[in-house]
Amino acid sequence: AQSVTQLDSQVPVFEEAPVELRCNYSSSVSVYLFWYVQYPNQGLQLLLKYLSGSTLVESINGFEAEFNKSQTSFHLRKPSVHISDTAEYFCAVTPVGGGADGLTFGKGTHLIIQP
Amino acid sequence: DAGVTQSPTHLIKTRGQQVTLRCSPISGHKSVSWYQQVLGQGPQFIFQYYEKEERGRGNFPDRFSARQFPNYSSELNVNALLLGDSALYLCASSWDSDSPLHFGNGTRLTVT
Numbered sequence: 001a002q003s004v005t006q007l008d009s010q011v012p013v014f015e016e017a018p019v020e021l022r023c024n025y026s027s028s029v030s031v032y033l034f035w036y037v038q039y040p041n042q043g044l045q046l047l048l049k050y051l052s053g054s055t056l057v058e059s060i061n062g063f064e065a066e067f068n069k070s071q072t073s074f075h076l077r078k079p080s081v082h083i084s085d086t087a088e089y090f091c092a093v094t095p096v097g098g099g100a101d102g103l104t105f106g107k108g109t110h111l112i113i114q115p
Numbered sequence: 116d117a118g119v120t121q122s123p124t125h126l127i128k129t130r131g132q133q134v135t136l137r138c139s140p141i142s143g144h145k146s147v148s149w150y151q152q153v154l155g156q157g158p159q160f161i162f163q164y165y166e167k168e169e170r171g172r173g174n175f176p177d178r179f180s181a182r183q184f185p186n187y188s189s190e191l192n193v194n195a196l197l198l199g200d201s202a203l204y205l206c207a208s209s210w211d212s213d214s215p216l217h218f219g220n221g222t223r224l225t226v227t
Contacts, residue, residue: 043205043218090157100171100212102160
């Protein structure tokens with residue numbers, strides 16, 4: 001079984017400041033890792049994913065995440081946030097080749113951008 | 116192209132009743148998954164269907180059931196509703212059982 005811990009339930013940050021949302025996971029097998037974003041009253045949108053290869057993955061809107069196998073972490077970062085980044089962010093894992101097991105999500109981190 | 120569509124968007128039911136939620140996947144996607152998101156929590160996996168067969172099941176009671184139709188749309192049924200079943204129910208589709216998921220906006224179920 002897998003588990004995901006998002007260490008911060010809320011992260012307030014000023015506009016144009018950098019931000020890091022932390023995610024740690026536990027698994028006895030290799031996993032794929034994901035970050036999803038959820039805007040109010042909407043479903044989840046895939047932000048970025050790590051399947052294999054380079055441990056640093058980037059999204060089209062400036063977010064990046066780095067897979068650290070020794071630390072079992074997949075922290076999400078952005079060098080400069082905007083008001084529009086206000087949302088709930090979820091880290092998730094699934095076993096490699098075990099898509100039928102579904103995604104295991106963390107409890108989410110609410111990113112609050114202050115003007 | 117249309118994304119994943121779910122109906123209804125909101126629903127209010129009474130304890131003990133039964134409910135059916137519907138999902139249409141993105142065109143070409145053959146896998147549909149269902150998740151329950153209780154307020155303030157991350158989504159929890161309920162079912163995955165691929166080519167009309169159940170491929171995965173989460174830790175939910177037998178009151179929860181689902182099926183997938185030949186056109187790849189899906190229904191989630193919950194019997195004998197409890198107050199604790201109040202949640203946002205999310206449907207997600209993917210090309211196959213190992214591809215990244217695309218989520219719909221969900222059905223908000225309130226049980227009174």
